[in-house]
Amino acid sequence: GEDVEQSLFLSVREGDSSVINCTYTDSSSTYLYWYKQEPGAGLQLLTYIFSNMDMKQDQRLTVLLNKKDKHLSLRIADTQTGDSAIYFCAESIQGGKLIFGQGTELSVKP
Amino acid sequence: DTEVTQTPKHLVMGMTNKKSLKCEQHMGHRAMYWYKQKAKKPPELMFVYSYEKLSINESVPSRFSPECPNSSLLNLHLHALQPEDSALYLCASSQQPGGQETQYFGPGTRLLVL
Numbered sequence: 001g002e003d004v005e006q007s008l009f010l011s012v013r014e015g016d017s018s019v020i021n022c023t024y025t026d027s028s029s030t031y032l033y034w035y036k037q038e039p040g041a042g043l044q045l046l047t048y049i050f051s052n053m054d055m056k057q058d059q060r061l062t063v064l065l066n067k068k069d070k071h072l073s074l075r076i077a078d079t080q081t082g083d084s085a086i087y088f089c090a091e092s093i094q095g096g097k098l099i100f101g102q103g104t105e106l107s108v109k110p
Numbered sequence: 111d112t113e114v115t116q117t118p119k120h121l122v123m124g125m126t127n128k129k130s131l132k133c134e135q136h137m138g139h140r141a142m143y144w145y146k147q148k149a150k151k152p153p154e155l156m157f158v159y160s161y162e163k164l165s166i167n168e169s170v171p172s173r174f175s176p177e178c179p180n181s182s183l184l185n186l187h188l189h190a191l192q193p194e195d196s197a198l199y200l201c202a203s204s205q206q207p208g209g210q211e212t213q214y215f216g217p218g219t220r221l222l223v224l
Contacts, residue, residue, distance in 0.1 A: 030210040042116075042200055043153065043215040088152055092210035095166070096141055100152035 002026045006089055006101035013109050018076040020104045022089030025070060029091040032065065033098070034074045038085045046074070046087075076106075084108045113137075114216035116201050122222045125191060131219045133184040133201030139214075141207035142184040144176060145200040147218070153200055159184060160207030191223045 003025045012018045024032065030051050035043040049056045049063045049072070056063045062075040076083055089101040114135045123129050133142065140161050145153035158166035159178040173195075175187040184201055198218045204211035 031212065033212070035215070040220070042198075042217040043202075045212065045214060048212060086150065092212075094208075094210070096158060096160070096204065096208050096211065097155060097166075098213055103150065103152055105150070 002091070002093055002099045004089055004091055004099050004101040006087075006104045008102060009105050009107070011107045011109065012079050014079060014081060016079055018079045018083070018106055018108075020074045020076075020087050020089075020106065022072040022074075022101050023070055024072065024089070024091045024099070026091055026093050026099070027067075027070065029093060031092045032063075032072050033090040033092070034061075034063065035088040035090060036085045037088065037103070043088065079106075079108050081108045081110060114201055114203055114214055116199075116216040116219050118219055119217070120220050120222075122224065123188065123191065124224055125193075127191075128187070128189045130188065131186040131199055131201075131221075133186075133216055134182055135203045135214075136182055137203065137205075137214070138181075139203035139205050140181060141204045141211065142178065143202040143204075143213060144184070144186050145202065145215075146195075147198040147200055149198075157186075158207070165207060188221075191221075193223050196221055196223045 033048040034046040060077045086103040090098045142159045144156040147153040157176045162178045177185040200218045201216045202213040
């Protein structure tokens, strides 16, 4: 069945780059997503990438997609304390469902 | 505007109470979703509405009853809940049902069942 995996924790220093990794199994996914969830809040759509793209850049965010290895990464440049949150990778599958990873808790230390 | 609103933000209820959660979007989206999320876990899909009709029920207990009165509104009626139902309830919407469309989430209702 479909599965999405992420490491659970990442700790970085303010100003460093953060890289959050994700692997997925459904090769038919058209879109892959990154959502951010701050404590006590809902899910904020950060960015997404279409499956025929290798890379997408949006200000401090860079998404890399290796479709052969089914590997997705999110790089946050110049990480700030406000970036501390849980980051969920998700793949869309037929039927309108989203399959989420377990979430990576990013801790940014000053 | 990609805003999904949810009310109330917080809700405390006893196991014998009846309450409702509300969700609204004005983006013209025709698919709406209810998710349940426990702390530091990913959201779990509960229900999907496509063109105001229930299309997916992920084997959710009958004490949760969804309703879609029109294309902008989605309700979740709660009755005889259990303490383990305490969670963050998230609503989402997407433009078209069935396809691989981007889902936009609301801020959630944090529910505590005593």
